[in-house]
Amino acid sequence: MSLSPTHLLIALQHADGQFPSGGFAFSQGLEASSSLAGKLGPFDFADFVATQIRHRWADADRVALVRAHRLAGDLDGLAELDREVEASTFVEGLRSGSRRNGMALLTTHGRLGTKGASACRDMVRKGDACGHLAVVQGLVWQALDLDEATAVAIGGYQMVASLATAAVRLGLIGAIDAQAATARALPVIEAAACRAVADDEALRSFTPLCEIAVALHGASGQRLFSN
Structure with a gap:
């Protein structure tokens, strides 16, 4: 993947954690999984991140992002894909x-x-549409003339970076450990990103312990994140 200086700067802008996307309120099941470790088994941040990449992002969010990117602004097609994401997200x-x-x-x-x-x-x-994050990412990054591979790289990086930020806010790891964990996750993202995606590829994920934790988390009274 070789980007022009212009496209590289655009990619850096939109991958930046300071870009206002609203994700600060969500831990994608991290808080729930860590707080319920006594009930659901041991919790390890690095293992949690790797599981999210391999068993959710790679075959669900990444696929939705790629398919949305290929729709090139077709709003009817994006709405249909949006409903598919809605139906495939159980919790x-x-x-x-x-x-x-x-x-x-x-x-x-x-x-x-x-x-x-x-x-x-x-x-x-x-x-008329749900507005799921991966679908929106594909729409807006394609509109910014970022190619598919770059859009996927941004999506994967943002997912891991947001988990690392949430882990620091929860006191699970320190800032240096967060950067080390992010660095270890990058090759996992790259390996997942290299897998081909068909235009009609189904969305698949399998993170049952995380989903159970999020479902239980929804009934708890005190929490820092919404999920």
């Missing part, structure tokens, strides 16, 4: 987190004038 906490993150990203890009973002946001508000 409400993960569904709602994905929708809220996606809507936050759409709102930001709408205000920035990214092509298709405002129209897609209007569809979500009318109930």
Whole structure:
């Protein structure tokens, strides 16, 4: 993957954790899994990240992002893909987190004038689409003229970086350990990203312990993150 300086700078801007996407409120099951370790078995941050990459992101979020990117702004096609993501995400906490993150990203890009973002946001508000994060990522990064491989790399990096940030906020690891864990995860992202995706590839994930933890987490009274 070779990017022009312009496209590299755009990719860095949109991969930056300071880019306003709304993800700070969600831990993607990290908080639930770590707090329920006594009930669900030992918790290890590095293992949790690797499981999320291999068994959710690689075959679900990454696939949705790639398929959305290839739709090149086709809003009807994006809405159909959105409904597929909705149907394939079993736990409400993960569904709602994905929708809220996606809507936050759409709102930001709408205000920035990214092509298709405002129209897609209007569809979500009318109930004609769900606005799941991976679908929105594919839409807006394609509109910014970032190629498929770059969009996938940003998506994978953001997922791991957000988990590392959440782990630091929860006091599970320190800032240096977070960077070390992120570095170890990058080759796992790269390996997953190299797998081909068919235009009609089904979305698949298998993270049962995380999903159980999120479901139990939803009934708990005190928590830092929404999921």
